[in-house]
Structures are given as structure tokens and as C-alpha cells.
Amino acid sequence: MNNLGHNDKPVVEHIMKGEVEKKLHGLPVLPVRREIAHEVISMAYGFFTPVSGFMGRDEVTSTLSRMELPDGSLWSIPIVLDVKQEEIKRLGLKPSDSVLLEYLGAPLATLDIDEFFSYDLGKMAEMAYGTRDPKHPGVKRTMEYSGDFVAGRINLVNEPVFNEPFSEFWKTPLQHRQAFAMKNWKNVVAHQTRNVPHSGHESLMKQAWFAANEDMPVDEIHTGVLVNAIIGEKRTGDYIDEAILLGQDALRKGGYFKDNVHMVTFTLWDMRYAGPREAIFHAILRTNLGCTHHMFGRDHAGVGNFYKPYDAQDVLKAERDKLKIKPVFLRENWYCPVCNEVTNEALCGHENQSQNFSGTLIRSILTDGVKPTKRVMRPEVFDVVMSSADKYGFGSPFVTNEYLNSRQPVFNLQKMEVLAS
Amino acid sequence: MTKDGGIKIDVWVNEERLEKLKAAGLAEIAREKFAGMMVLEIACTEELKDALLRKYPSAKYDSSTTHSIELIPREVKDGIFSTALRLHSTGPEVIGQFLQEKKD
Structure with missing residues (x-):
């Protein structure tokens, strides 16, 4: 079956298999909120192909300024993980570390950190939404980010079990x-x-x-x-x-x-x-x-x-x-x-x-x-x-x-x- | 908005409500609004609108397009319909009377 997605990139799932609990042992734990958990799940299953992790500064900038990823794929909306500085310090995180993202009190995914960066939130909002008006829900959401971001690829470690319906x-x-x-x-x-x-x-x-x-x-x-x-x-x-x-x-x-x-x-x-x-x-x-x-x-x-x-x-x-x-x-x-x-x-x-x-x-x-x-x-x-x-x-x-x-x-x-x- | 541009509350009329209107000789005040849907437009003043929104905070006033008060709980709409039926009116006195009875 042809599983090529956007820009002819293969749709690939990023899901950790086999003795997962053992692999997660000792990783620092970063709790995430609902919207981040949803994006982690979507990325892990390939909904956002070719994006398979939270964006770094260059990806955010090219998305906002040229509406494309650094590889030239059309892309329009930044996918970012904002983390407060004190949280980064508390966990002692540094580039190339792996961290366990936790949601609802359970492990969700690993994040292999590539980069820490900060970004001007007003600029991010204006370039994404064409306005800085806080009445725009996207602008409001952006202005609520901490301003400090962590980039890296994710691997789902715990597949969601959906409730009825x-x-x-x-x-x-x-x-x-x-x-x-x-x-x-x-x-x-x-x-x-x-x-x-x-x-x-x-x-x-x-x-x-x-x-x-x-x-x-x-x-x-x-x-x-x-x-x-x-x-x-x-x-x-x-x-x-x-x-x-x-x-x-x-x-x-x-x-x-x-x-x-x-x-x-x-x-x-x-x-x-x-x-x-x-x-x-x-x-x-x-x-x-x-x-x-x-x-x-x-x-x-x-x-x-x-x-x-x-x-x-x-x-x-x-x-x-x-x-x-x-x-x-x-x-x-x-x-x-x-x-x-x-x-x-x-x-x-x-x-x-x-x-x-x-x-x-x-x-x-x-x-x-x-x-x-x-x-x-x-x-x-x-x-x-x-x-x-x-x-x-x-x-x-x-x-x-x-x-x-x-x-x-x-x-x-x-x-x-x-x-x- | 009402025909004269004022604030209004749309009370949608189903078969049961239409029968009650007919029985009260008021069927002609319901009008077809959209794709066969009948509505009773109850007029409202600025003051009554504010009082209603204070009493039912889930309700919202659509100031930009319809000039109608929306998301009024169903049981409140039922009460407004009954009051209109009793008063034989769709004027602002319906909301005034309804709010007065809720206060008492």
C-alpha cells in the first residue's frame, strides 16, 4: 500500500515497542497539558507528517515567514512545546537529553531534546494569525505560551484508549x-x-x-x-x-x-x-x-x-x-x-x-x-x-x-x- | 432584530406550541422564518435584556448579526412562551412580566 503523505513523505508511526517501562526507567518526568498531549498523539501516529516532533527555532521561523519547513515542504502552523524556565532548571534538562512526557498522571511519550530557544510571542502571533488582537483565539493561545520552548522528536510510549463514543x-x-x-x-x-x-x-x-x-x-x-x-x-x-x-x-x-x-x-x-x-x-x-x-x-x-x-x-x-x-x-x-x-x-x-x-x-x-x-x-x-x-x-x-x-x-x-x- | 430593528428573543414554534397558539387565537402572530420553521419574536428593551442576561448568565446577546438573545435555557423559553400566550402579546411586557414573576 502506498503510504506517502504530504510532500510525498512516508506516513510513519513513532511508537515505542517492547519493554517500554524498562526503557523509561530513570528519565526525568515533564507533565504536559491537554493540548500538548493531543499534539504528541497526533504527531506520533503521523497525522502531521512530515513533522514528527516539536519544532526548533529555524522550523518556527520558516513556517511563519515562508510558510514552509526548512526542507521546503509547505507548512503553515508552528507546532511548539513551551516549558517554563524554572521547569527546565528543576529537571536539569540539556540538549540531547531525553525526557518522559506525562499526562493524566501516566507516561505518554519520550521527547529527545534537540534545542532550547525563546521566541517573541507577539511576533509569532502576528505572523501566524495576521493580527496581535487578543480577541483572536489563536493570538490568545500564543500569548499564553511561556516564551521558552523545547524542540525535539517524540516517541509515544502509551497508546490512548478512547472512551465511548x-x-x-x-x-x-x-x-x-x-x-x-x-x-x-x-x-x-x-x-x-x-x-x-x-x-x-x-x-x-x-x-x-x-x-x-x-x-x-x-x-x-x-x-x-x-x-x-x-x-x-x-x-x-x-x-x-x-x-x-x-x-x-x-x-x-x-x-x-x-x-x-x-x-x-x-x-x-x-x-x-x-x-x-x-x-x-x-x-x-x-x-x-x-x-x-x-x-x-x-x-x-x-x-x-x-x-x-x-x-x-x-x-x-x-x-x-x-x-x-x-x-x-x-x-x-x-x-x-x-x-x-x-x-x-x-x-x-x-x-x-x-x-x-x-x-x-x-x-x-x-x-x-x-x-x-x-x-x-x-x-x-x-x-x-x-x-x-x-x-x-x-x-x-x-x-x-x-x-x-x-x-x-x-x-x-x-x-x-x-x-x- | 425585530421588524423595527429592536432587540428580540426568538421562541421557535413546534407543533405543540402551534396548537396552543391556535387555541388562543394567536396562530397568526407566529411567522415562518427559515425553511418552514415558525417563530414567535418577543420584543425586548435594552433594560430588560440586561436584566435577563444577569438572571441567566449562560444566555448571550448577539449584537452583531441577529440582535437576538441566544442560549436562553429551554425551561426559560417555555416560561416566556407561556407568558406570551397568557398576555396575548409579543411585546416587551412579556419579558417584563416573566422577570417579575421570577422575582416574586
């Missing part, structure tokens, strides 16, 4: 490729999401399926839609993770997509809302999963008014020759009472009568617990979202403080007997 949807990049092969998919179009699907999303996925099928005959199906949800940092008012995954899956279970054209999985990643740069990152990520096409709609990965609605599509056009994946560009979709269907800006001539699928509007309907019409949301999706609210969301399909504080973890790590130095 996440376990049903978890696939590594290599497992994605195997699953596509099992379904005889030659072309796969990725749908990036953090939402439960309304009919507008469903319509976009169906339009994208035809685009991705290209000139292949349709007597036998060899094209699929991969709904790859982003599971990571949550803010109050977001949809709960469980409702997103189960709601997307309900589209296939309800027969709105046949079994042989639709699959739902997820990636551990914290959205940076970096607009065009995040679109490039998503394209790279889904290339590594084995997708051949990627949907990009209006305001992809944007936030507020920081980017123009089609900035992401413009940067993808500009960088097209550096990507293996083909972008499927989509315009804003809407419900048209004249056409009596969900359609979009590129096709429908009744702009003045269009009714937009605003996120605020859909959330308002769901908050009231009022079953939407089929033209807004499939009843099976609504039912699953509301049952997810009861089962996982403390009564709400949206993230609340209670969900943030008391939700079940996405995954657990097995405890290991490792003696720290």
Missing part, C-alpha cells in the same frame, strides 16, 4: 488508509467539521462527492466522503464532541448517505482559527489520512472578521502546486424558498430571497429543543443530538461550564510503573 470513530492515518482500501475508495473527499450537520452541510458534502468522483463511472462506487471532526479545545456554546460525531454518523445510519460512500472519524487538534493558514494545515492533515480531495467553503477556519470569507480559498489556489490534495471550492449555501431546496450562491439566482443557514439560528432552534423541519435538519440527526445532550452534555447539546468541568475524558492512558530519576 470516541472509540467507534478513532482511526490513525494508516488505519484511515486501510479503511479506504477496504471500501475500494480511489477518491476520498474530506469534510472538516466542528458542527452537528444541518441540511446545508449535507448538501455541500453531496456536491463535493460529485466533484471528487471526477470522471469515474458511477455504476460502481469508488469515491467516499470522510467526515473528519476536530476534537480538541472546547469553549462554552460549542457543540459537545459526542453530539458532533454521533450526529454526523446519523446521516449515514439514517440512509442519507449509503454505507459505501460515507465515514466519520476525528483528529485530535485544537483549532487555531487561523483562516487561510489553518486551511493549508487541514489540507496537509487530510492528505496524510489518504484523502484525495478536501472541501473548503465560506470562511473556512475563520473567526470573527479577522479574515475575508474566501481568503482560505485564495491561499489554496496560490499554493495549489505544493499540495497533493485537490481543493473542492464551495460557495455559501442557503435554503431558497423559490427553488424549494438547499442550494448555494454559485447556482441559485434568487439571492434576494435566500435564507441563510446561520449557526446562531440553528443553535437557537436546538436550544429550544424544537424539532426542525427536514429542510433544516434530518430528524435522525436531531434525535441523536438531543439524546447526546442527555447522555453526555448534562442536558445541553452545547458546551457548558458543567461539561467543561465534569465531562467524561476523550481517552485514558494506562498507568505504568516507571521510576523517575
Whole structure:
């Protein structure tokens, strides 16, 4: 099987095998927070190929200034591990040391240190996000870094065990490729999401399926839609993770997509809302999963008014020759009472009568617990979202403080007997 | 925003709510808003909006696009709907009365 990912680099897993506990004996232990743990796991399985460790100064600088890695691979977002100086001193760390990264009180991965460096956080934020405005969530995140960073390759030592319902949807990049092969998919179009699907999303996925099928005959199906949800940092008012995954899956279970054209999985990643740069990152990520096409709609990965609605599509056009994946560009979709269907800006001539699928509007309907019409949301999706609210969301399909504080973890790590130095 | 540009609360109308509106002779005040979805738009003043947000901190005012108060808990929306039904109104007195009863 061809397991070449972004820039034709092989998708390789970095997982320590055999007598792991013995190998970890005596290593200094560095506890890491959730977002770092998620990136460690994603890197270890090859989601970020060719990046397989936390970046050093040169990689960060070339990512920010030229949007590429030092080897020339297109890359848009710094992947960094910030560690406080006092922590580095406490552990007595120096270049070429190995350290054990610990999460949830269990060993997670080793980090083979290449470099320590500091970086101007304001500059990092401005170059990545095009602004220093702390209202931008990516800027806020960057400005919360300590300013001191550790670079080095990672090796996963403890594979995450995903809890229900996440376990049903978890696939590594290599497992994605195997699953596509099992379904005889030659072309796969990725749908990036953090939402439960309304009919507008469903319509976009169906339009994208035809685009991705290209000139292949349709007597036998060899094209699929991969709904790859982003599971990571949550803010109050977001949809709960469980409702997103189960709601997307309900589209296939309800027969709105046949079994042989639709699959739902997820990636551990914290959205940076970096607009065009995040679109490039998503394209790279889904290339590594084995997708051949990627949907990009209006305001992809944007936030507020920081980017123009089609900035992401413009940067993808500009960088097209550096990507293996083909972008499927989509315009804003809407419900048209004249056409009596969900359609979009590129096709429908009744702009003045269009009714937009605003996120605020859909959330308002769901908050009231009022079953939407089929033209807004499939009843099976609504039912699953509301049952997810009861089962996982403390009564709400949206993230609340209670969900943030008391939700079940996405995954657990097995405890290991490792003696720290 | 309401037709006259003011602050509003959207109470979505399902079949059960529509039956209640019909029984009260108020079905005509619900209007189709989006792809067949019916809504009762309850008007709200600036002062009442602030009072409502203070009482229900999970609620948010969308000042940029819809000028509506969102993420109001479902049971609160139920209460606002019942008050509108009782008062035969969608004016700001609905929220005023609702908040007054919650205070009492």
C-alpha cells in the first residue's frame, strides 16, 4: 500500500515497542497539558507528517515567514512545546537529553531534546494569525505560551484508549488508509467539521462527492466522503464532541448517505482559527489520512472578521502546486424558498430571497429543543443530538461550564510503573 | 432584530406550541422564518435584556448579526412562551412580566 503523505513523505508511526517501562526507567518526568498531549498523539501516529516532533527555532521561523519547513515542504502552523524556565532548571534538562512526557498522571511519550530557544510571542502571533488582537483565539493561545520552548522528536510510549463514543470513530492515518482500501475508495473527499450537520452541510458534502468522483463511472462506487471532526479545545456554546460525531454518523445510519460512500472519524487538534493558514494545515492533515480531495467553503477556519470569507480559498489556489490534495471550492449555501431546496450562491439566482443557514439560528432552534423541519435538519440527526445532550452534555447539546468541568475524558492512558530519576 | 430593528428573543414554534397558539387565537402572530420553521419574536428593551442576561448568565446577546438573545435555557423559553400566550402579546411586557414573576 502506498503510504506517502504530504510532500510525498512516508506516513510513519513513532511508537515505542517492547519493554517500554524498562526503557523509561530513570528519565526525568515533564507533565504536559491537554493540548500538548493531543499534539504528541497526533504527531506520533503521523497525522502531521512530515513533522514528527516539536519544532526548533529555524522550523518556527520558516513556517511563519515562508510558510514552509526548512526542507521546503509547505507548512503553515508552528507546532511548539513551551516549558517554563524554572521547569527546565528543576529537571536539569540539556540538549540531547531525553525526557518522559506525562499526562493524566501516566507516561505518554519520550521527547529527545534537540534545542532550547525563546521566541517573541507577539511576533509569532502576528505572523501566524495576521493580527496581535487578543480577541483572536489563536493570538490568545500564543500569548499564553511561556516564551521558552523545547524542540525535539517524540516517541509515544502509551497508546490512548478512547472512551465511548470516541472509540467507534478513532482511526490513525494508516488505519484511515486501510479503511479506504477496504471500501475500494480511489477518491476520498474530506469534510472538516466542528458542527452537528444541518441540511446545508449535507448538501455541500453531496456536491463535493460529485466533484471528487471526477470522471469515474458511477455504476460502481469508488469515491467516499470522510467526515473528519476536530476534537480538541472546547469553549462554552460549542457543540459537545459526542453530539458532533454521533450526529454526523446519523446521516449515514439514517440512509442519507449509503454505507459505501460515507465515514466519520476525528483528529485530535485544537483549532487555531487561523483562516487561510489553518486551511493549508487541514489540507496537509487530510492528505496524510489518504484523502484525495478536501472541501473548503465560506470562511473556512475563520473567526470573527479577522479574515475575508474566501481568503482560505485564495491561499489554496496560490499554493495549489505544493499540495497533493485537490481543493473542492464551495460557495455559501442557503435554503431558497423559490427553488424549494438547499442550494448555494454559485447556482441559485434568487439571492434576494435566500435564507441563510446561520449557526446562531440553528443553535437557537436546538436550544429550544424544537424539532426542525427536514429542510433544516434530518430528524435522525436531531434525535441523536438531543439524546447526546442527555447522555453526555448534562442536558445541553452545547458546551457548558458543567461539561467543561465534569465531562467524561476523550481517552485514558494506562498507568505504568516507571521510576523517575 | 425585530421588524423595527429592536432587540428580540426568538421562541421557535413546534407543533405543540402551534396548537396552543391556535387555541388562543394567536396562530397568526407566529411567522415562518427559515425553511418552514415558525417563530414567535418577543420584543425586548435594552433594560430588560440586561436584566435577563444577569438572571441567566449562560444566555448571550448577539449584537452583531441577529440582535437576538441566544442560549436562553429551554425551561426559560417555555416560561416566556407561556407568558406570551397568557398576555396575548409579543411585546416587551412579556419579558417584563416573566422577570417579575421570577422575582416574586
